[in-house]
Amino acid sequence: MNSKQLQYFLITVQKGSIAAAARELDIAQPAISQQLANLEREMGAPLFARSFKGVALTTAGEVFANHARRLVEDINTAKADLQRLVENQAGTVRVGMLPSIGNVLSMPLIAEVNQWHPKLKLEISTGPSYSVRGWLETRQIDIAITYEQDIVMGSMKCEPLIEEYMHLVVGANDHSEIYQALKHRECIEFWELSQFELLSPTNKEALGMLIEKYEKSTGVALRHNKAYSGQLMTGLRQVMQGEGLMILPSSAIFHLEESGLVNAIKIVAPEMKRHVLIATNNSDSLSDATIRMKRIIRKVTAQEQALDHWRGEMTEGAAATAPLMTPAQEGRMISR
Known part of the structure; x- marks a missing residue:
């Protein structure tokens, strides 16, 4: 049994004859007759009583018609639900x-x-x-x-x-005294950051608010005197040129680390994260x-x-x- 047979069956019931169903569906009459015969064989009972006037449902046909209507309704509902799912995705x-x-x-x-x-x-x-x-x-x-x-x-x-963990980002410049002092460090305590000139955003931005939060909680005032445009890429260029250091997550600088252009030192005591x-x-x-x-x-x-x-x-x-x-x-x- 398939959806095509169900459709042919219900249209035939509605029109009252196979000929009328063929005209409605724009399909040759023998094709519908063959599908209905196959359906009856599968169901194991005659579904139509045939006469020169057309067709009428048998008792078995009446029972099957109720199931067929529900099956077609379920199929149409399933198609609609899947279509909505596809459209939303x-x-x-x-x-x-x-x-x-x-x-x-x-x-x-x-x-x-x-x-x-x-x-x-x-x-x-x-x-x-x-x-x-x-x-x-x-x-x-x-x-x-x-x-x-x-x-x-x-x-x-x-x-x-x-x-994410926050890091002190240092330009990898062999001529820089700061880089030479920090190049082998894997971590640095928060209070030590006060020794360096930092490129920091204002507390209007999330990073600026985070830095201010840690300054207040530790009582350590950091040095934010270096001019900074607020643009990450510009700030990183300044860092690579030795014009200051930045506090950043690894997400911002991993590509520069892999290229050997900067070092990232994890900030600890307290561990700085967000x-x-x-x-x-x-x-x-x-x-x-x-x-x-x-x-x-x-x-x-x-x-x-x-x-x-x-x-x-x-x-x-x-x-x-x-x-x-x-x-x-x-x-x-x-x-x-």
Whole structure:
């Protein structure tokens, strides 16, 4: 039994004759007769009483007709549900992130989407933390990847992503006395940072707020006298030219480390770290495409953490570690 036989059966019942059903379906009459005969053989009972006037349902046909209508309705409902699932998964998802996060996530995230999720379209915007927050509040983006310092409680729904370690970043310049003094260090205590000129953002940005928080909690005042544009790439050029040092996560500088252009020294005593979060607008319902993109972000973050590009600890718990499902698996979950 198949959906075509069910369709032919119900149209024949509705029209009262095989000839009329053939005209309705624009199919040759013998083709319908053959399919109905096959159906009756499979059911093991005659479904129609045939006469020169047309056809009428037998008692067995009446019973089968009720089941056939429900089966066709279930098939149509299943098709509609799957179509909605496909349409939702095929949407555009707009993701906003800070430049330091974009440095580690953008390229592998794009590659993952292009290779394994061709129905999704990813749009990435990068900017300072206050801009990312504003984009989410005004619905210019669907997902923000940002820091705990820049969360607006009540208007954002947040999920932890990774707790990243902060490092003192030093330009690898053999003629620099600071580099020579620090080149073999793997870690540095927070109070020691006060000995160096730092390139730091203002406390309007999430990183500036984090540095200020640690200054207050430790009682150690750092030196922020060096002119800094606030642009990450410009600041890193200054660091490589020996014009100051920066406090950054490994996500911002791993590529420069691999090229031997900078050294990153982990900050300890206290260990300096911060939480990276996935945020969505609390007043919006999430599309299946957005939900799927959040899972993809988690997967790519875990991959970059395993490669030591993003040093820190992945968030534990079912929400953070749930495996990425295939579209077919997601369809089964939705149908439950």
